[in-house]
Amino acid sequence: MTWIDSHVHLEDEAFAEDSGDVKTRALAAGVELMINAGSTREANCKILQNLPFDESMFAGMGLHPHEFPATADFYIDDLREQLSREKIVAVGEIGLDYHVFKGVPLPDMMAQQAAFRRQLRLARIFELPLIVHVREAYPDALRMLREEGPFPAGGVLHCYAGGPELLDEVMQMGFYIGVGGPVGYPSGDSVRLSVAAAPIDRIVLETDAPYLPPQSRRGLRNEPECIPEIARAVAGVRGVTLETLAGQTTANARRLFQLESAASDVWAYPLQNHMYVNLTNRCSANCIFCPRRVSRKLQAYDLTLKREPLAREIMFALGDVRKYSEVVFCGFGEPVLRLPVLLAVAREVKRQGVKVRVNTNGHADLIYNRDILPDCLGLVDEWSVSLNSADPEQYDRLVKPASGPGALAAVKQFIARAAAAGFEVTTTAVELPEVDIRAVEALSQQLGARYRGRTPQRLGEPEERD
Ligand SMILES: [Zn+2]
Structure with a gap:
């Protein structure tokens, strides 16, 4: 049984000391591939440096909404170059995040929207799938995806929290939903309803490591080796075996990020x-x-x-x-x-x-x-x-x-x-x-x-x- 973790941040400081061990544990848990989502200019550079040496890793390049309004024009131009590199399979993570954090300036919604829009256009030009982060901003995010779409390469709404009522629209746009730790939280009813209602061929699994650990590790660092725990929660909601879920979600992630077997490809x-x-x-x-x-x-x-x-x-x-x-x-x-x-x-x-x-x-x-x-x-x-x-x-x-x-x-x-x-x-x-x-x-x-x-x-x- 093998898995794909469709959303990690292994370049994060949290893994500075032991990223090798983290990958070894992931492999031991059956996680054969990971998609490292880039979120800042620095993170993107760091990911690109390691990418050629890591067979189990592909990546997305993007600027997270938390980066704005600090982002200058040349960040976007750098992103163009980063998107052209080997093993880059997505634009992201990008999106909108209107959550208000204590002691931090209010989110600049206009700046976030402008940056989101510019990166959506890059996804169209490069025809890469999107990795989209949305927090407390679903109406605006879906409206902008509609306005800037269609996106022939599709995308994933990572850590999906839009509830079952938005699923129809998400599916019509050709998107997948990313399901992570919250599916097993006591407060995760809405996520579980979404998981129950979504087409099984549009669900991908993710840890978002080091963030959002599954229930058994609340308060601790998350790791890609936690995918099976997330998978057990999803399999329970869907009433399928772990084997079935592994086969299905792995095929989904490979389809979305164009990572299927290249045995018959003509180069x-x-x-x-x-x-x-x-x-x-x-x-x-x-x-x-x-x-x-x-x-x-x-x-x-x-x-x-x-x-x-x-x-x-x-x-x-x-x-x-x-x-x-x-x-x-x-x-x-x-x-x-x-x-x-x-x-x-x-x-x-x-x-x-x-x-x-x-x-x-x-x-x-x-x-x-x-x-x-x-x-x-x-x-x-x-x-x-x-x-x-x-x-x-x-x-x-x-x-x-x-x-x-x-x-x-x-x-x-x-x-x-x-x-x-x-x-x-x-x-x-x-x-x-x-x-x-x-x-x-x-x-x-x-x-x-x-x-x-x-x-x-x-x-x-x-x-x-x-
Ligand atoms: Zn993330």
């Missing part, structure tokens, strides 16, 4: 004399002509990723690339969302002397709010940008950028800057009757790029994945 695939890299299925656009939500099949390959590959896994899948004319970062998703991984792999490809092309939607400036091109000099040879339209309104209608309307201006700037910086820049467009291809061609030329030609709308041809 690299040759077509003719090109080698393609399948970095992600996530995208900052939702083009009306993109098949990725329906099918990610491409010739003999199914490019659905059940878990995103690590840089070293891609390098292993690529092997010796010298027999190919180029390595292309492509797939049914936007590779620039994983820029550090992309560049690590590109460095190895360039070491072998092979050309690197990146097929992109050109949203880099919108994703990172900075110029990423200097990072890519010497590692990327060609940017192939899906331009798709020369008309800003038509572009928004066809491409549906997650960053909101007006994205074409940023794409044009990216193309012009890349061309000026000496990269080879080509553009593509999907052939739709309403698109003025000659205008796309003229715009490309004007920006210093070469129009690659119309991309016919053949399903799954690599150049038109976006």
Whole structure:
């Protein structure tokens, strides 16, 4: 029987002395994976440092409502970079917390809402699931999730305390509920009613360690090894065996955070004399002509990723690339969302002397709010940008950028800057009757790029994945 603890804070000071022992005890209790939720700028940095060395750990990056109004703009820009890193599977924990603590200034609701909204937009751009903290603020939190949604990657309302009456709406939004220690508290009636009423495939377990210990450890430090005690309380409410609950909640967490078995995942695939890299299925656009939500099949390959590959896994899948004319970062998703991984792999490809092309939607400036091109000099040879339209309104209608309307201006700037910086820049467009291809061609030329030609709308041809 194995478990996933979907919400821990193991970077917390409370574990400074013995985090190794804590993990050993967690493993002994059957907790095979943990999601470390980042809550402050410092916590996020600390988590990222440890993440590569810990096989049982994945993480979310976010700024907790307690961080506001102390949070500056550059915190959000740092968060963009943090979200692009390996093993980051969620945005969070973020949210709203209106609880009034004695001796502490009243919560600044407006500042919290503004920060929540900005991070919700990042979740859309990165298409990552959300880890949401809500305390005494359910009406506002659900309203903002409605306003900023939909969130195709879903999310979890961690330590759910909204009661059974809000469950319908939570489920409609595609969210899960996180259930922790309070399910076993004498005061936990509302939580138990929610657990009884929620669909079993939308419940994930969590400790929130070091906080919210289960009943047997009230007043003490919580640890991920307490998951079985929480699970016993949940199994009791649901009337299922522990085995059933373990199987179900583990599958739920793996589905939500995209951590299912990667055994059948295709990370690299040759077509003719090109080698393609399948970095992600996530995208900052939702083009009306993109098949990725329906099918990610491409010739003999199914490019659905059940878990995103690590840089070293891609390098292993690529092997010796010298027999190919180029390595292309492509797939049914936007590779620039994983820029550090992309560049690590590109460095190895360039070491072998092979050309690197990146097929992109050109949203880099919108994703990172900075110029990423200097990072890519010497590692990327060609940017192939899906331009798709020369008309800003038509572009928004066809491409549906997650960053909101007006994205074409940023794409044009990216193309012009890349061309000026000496990269080879080509553009593509999907052939739709309403698109003025000659205008796309003229715009490309004007920006210093070469129009690659119309991309016919053949399903799954690599150049038109976006
Ligand atoms: Zn937490």
